[in-house]
Amino acid sequence: MQFERVKGTYDMLGKHAVLFKNVTDKLKITMEGYGFSYAQTAVLQPMEMFKRAVGNETDIVNKEMFEIKSKSGKEYVLKPEETAPLMRSVIESNFVQGLEVKKLYYITPLFRHERPQKGRFREFYQYGVETLNSSDFRRDCELIMLGEGILKAFEIKKYKIEINSIGCRTCRPEYTAKLKKYFSEKSSGLCKQCRVRLDSNPLRVLDCKESACKIVASGAPKMIDSLCEECKTDFERVKGCLDEFKIDYTLNPMIVRGLDYYTKTVFEFIETGDALGSQSTLIGGGRYDMLSKELGGQDMPSCGFAGGIERLILSIPENIRKTIESENVIDAFIVHFGKETAKAAFSLTESLRQRSIRAEILFETDKIKKQLSLASGKARLAVIIGEEEIKDKTVLIKNLADQKQEKIEFNADKIAEYIKGVKDV
C-alpha cells in the first residue's frame, strides 16, 4: 500500500531540503542583524482568537481555517497566520512590560484551506517580524528596510514597494461611511460580491479585481484624504523617512490588508518579474496598534510583516538558487580501500568528528572510485587511507576542487588542524 502526500502540502528531500534549510538560515541571520530575536508559538491555537483578531468576515477565518475539535468539545485551529498567536502569547506571559520595546521574528508553518496554486499551499511557511510596543514612525521604516535587506540577501531585484495608510479608530469609520455612501450611489456598476461587501466591509471593494469594480473604485474617495491629524502626520513622517533613505516606493491608495487588525501604515513588496504567477505578493505588513487591546492586553502599538518562504524561493534568481542549494559541503570524506583500512578510517572519522570536523565515511563499499565520486559531491576534501598509508602511518589529503593531494602524518589532531587550515582559505 502506497500513500500520497496531502493536497497542498509538500515534502522536502535532497536539494529541496538543503535549499530550504539554507534559505531559512540566511533569513535568520538577516532578521537577527536588524535586532529581532527568535520566537515560536504552537501550531495548535484557540479558534476564537483568530475570529477576534483577524476578523470574522475575512476569508481566512471565514472559510480557510483547518478546524479541530477536541474530545471535550474545545475548538482549535491549525494557525493560519502568526501575528495573532504571537500577540496572544506576549499578552499571556506579560512579555512586554511598561515602555519596553520587543522585536521578535519567526519562521513557522501555517495552514490555510485554499486551492493550491503557484506560490500557494495549504501547509506553507512564513517568516516575519513584529516590533511590539512602539508607535514610532521609524519602526515602520525599519521594517521596510529589513524587507529590502532580505530581498537583497537573495539578490532578488525585480520587486516594487507599495505603501498606504488605512487610518485608525478615529478616522477609518468616517472614511468607510464616505466610501459606503459613494459605492451605494454607484452600486449598479459593482459585481455581485461587492454589493454584499458594501455593507460588511466597503474597504474590500477597493481591492476587487473585477474590471467594472476597478473603474468605480478608481473614482472613490481615498483614505489618505480622510486621515485624521495624527494619522496624517504619521504617514507624512513615514514617507519622509523612506525618502531620506532613498527607498523607492509608490503610493497605492488601493492597498487594503486582508486582515482586520491593521491600522495606519500598510505596505506590500510585490514581485514584478514572472517568478510568481498571479500570487505576486512577496511580503505584506503594516501597523496594528489596536490588536493587543482587542485580545485583552494592554495598549501596545506595534507593527510587523510576513513573507512566504515558498514565494521567496521562487523569486530567487536561478543561478543564486543553485548556489544556495549546493551549500551543503561537509569538510572531509574519509576514503578507505584495501585490507584493514576500514577500521582505521572509521576511527579516524570519529576522531575528526570529535574535533568539530564535519566528516563522512562510506562503509558499504571499499571501492575507491565509488567513494571518491560520492565525496566529490559532498565534501571539499578527501582523506585517503590505503594499505600503504597504514604501513607509513600517513594519510593522503586530496583537495577535490583542484586535485592536489598531500601526505600527512596519521594523527587526528594534525589532520584536523590541516583540514581547518584549508577550511579558512
Added chain:
RNA sequence: GUGAGUGUAGUUCAAUUGGUUAGAGCACUGGAUUGUGGUUCCAGAUGUUGGGGGUUCAAGUCCCCUCACUCACCCCA
C-alpha cells in the same frame, strides 16, 4: 467553492491519421582503469502508459467514469 489543462522509466520528455516487441537524455549499476572523483567511451537494468470501464481486428493515442497534479478565478504570504 468555480473554471481550464495535464497524467508515459527515479526524473525531463518522445512515440506518424489508432498499427507489430512503448523510445531517448539525465540519473542509476557494471566495465574500459584491481591506488584516485566531477570530462570521455562501452554495456546493462527500469514501465500495470495514474486507475477502472467502453468502442475497435487493433488503444499510450478515441469515448465515459474516477483519482492525482498543475494553472487561473477568489483570497492571501
